[in-house]
Amino acid sequence: MKDAHSPACRTISSLLQRVGDKWTVLVVMSLGDGTKRFSELRREIPSVSQRMLTLTLRNLERDGLVSRTVTPTIPPRVDYELTEMGRSLREPVGSLADWALKHVDTIDRARERFDAEQDEAKAA
Amino acid sequence: MKDAHSPACRTISSLLQRVGDKWTVLVVMSLGDGTKRFSELRREIPSVSQRMLTLTLRNLERDGLVSRTVTPTIPPRVDYELTEMGRSLREPVGSLADWALKHVDTIDRARERFDAEQDEAKAA
DNA sequence: CTGTATCCCGGAAGATACTG
DNA sequence: CAGTATCTTCCGGGATACAG
Numbered sequence: 001m002k003d004a005h006s007p008a009c010r011t012i013s014s015l016l017q018r019v020g021d022k023w024t025v026l027v028v029m030s031l032g033d034g035t036k037r038f039s040e041l042r043r044e045i046p047s048v049s050q051r052m053l054t055l056t057l058r059n060l061e062r063d064g065l066v067s068r069t070v071t072p073t074i075p076p077r078v079d080y081e082l083t084e085m086g087r088s089l090r091e092p093v094g095s096l097a098d099w100a101l102k103h104v105d106t107i108d109r110a111r112e113r114f115d116a117e118q119d120e121a122k123a124a
Numbered sequence: 125m126k127d128a129h130s131p132a133c134r135t136i137s138s139l140l141q142r143v144g145d146k147w148t149v150l151v152v153m154s155l156g157d158g159t160k161r162f163s164e165l166r167r168e169i170p171s172v173s174q175r176m177l178t179l180t181l182r183n184l185e186r187d188g189l190v191s192r193t194v195t196p197t198i199p200p201r202v203d204y205e206l207t208e209m210g211r212s213l214r215e216p217v218g219s220l221a222d223w224a225l226k227h228v229d230t231i232d233r234a235r236e237r238f239d240a241e242q243d244e245a246k247a248a
Numbered sequence: 249c250t251g252t253a254t255c256c257c258g259g260a261a262g263a264t265a266c267t268g
Numbered sequence: 269c270a271g272t273a274t275c276t277t278c279c280g281g282g283a284t285a286c287a288g
Contacts, residue, residue, distance in 0.1 A: 016217075062239070063235060162271080
């Protein structure tokens with residue numbers, strides 16, 4: 001990873017932007033347990049709007065990370081499930097999650113310290 | 125990670141949004157090699173604007189991931205370096221990078237296939 | 249129940265010019 | 269060289285209403 005603007009780094013960066021969007025990780029984690037219906041996902045992630053849940057799932061489906069199964073009953077039923085590739089994503093995301101949990105306190109303190117320094121600099 | 129809207133998941137999600145922003149990973153990777161000056165970073169990441177590089181570095185500094193050293197000569201010289209915590213971030217990011225490189229082709233094909241299906245659905 | 253279609257707003261980020 | 273300031277543009281995402 002010597003070359004920060006190499007195709008490889010761009011690839012990684014664009015993937016991180018996808019995974020790092022507002023809802024993707026929450027949906028992937030929620031689907032980690034197994035198949036879920038649309039309405040179940042909404043219940044488990046109360047803060048997501050209908051629109052954004054749909055868009056997030058569509059993008060995941062487009063990338064081959066989630067499969068979508070429609071049962072054309074009335075009312076209709078749609079089940080979402082991680083694909084094999086989707087499940088494999090949980091491992092590296094888990095590594096990052098572990099890192100986050102381990103360092104979140106340190107980061108919070110660093111931020112407070114930085115902001116405090118900014119304030120006293122402004123006061124001067 | 126049963127509960128998708130638990131504080132832990134929110135923490136992870138917010139970290140991913142930070143790491144997943146447009147420039148952070150490129151800067152962290154570029155600093156992986158060692159200390160770099162502002163102008164060196166600009167050269168290595170040609171697509172970043174001066175403004176966004178400054179903002180990205182400030183955020184990383186605020187989080188305690190990057191240290192900033194000013195040498196008040198004329199012209200001034202500023203060196204950036206990953207902190208210990210910043211270096212530790214490279215490992216989980218590397219895992220995600222490996223995943224990305226391994227699956228990028230599959231994802232690209234999945235997208236093409238999905239988009240093609242969308243088109244033919246629209247044609248009907 | 250599972251979407252799609254619109255409208256709208258705030259923040260992210262580019263371009264440009266200026267400063268110590 | 270290493271920023272800051274300002275203006276503007278663009279897009280993610282929320283709210284709402286409607287549809288199959």
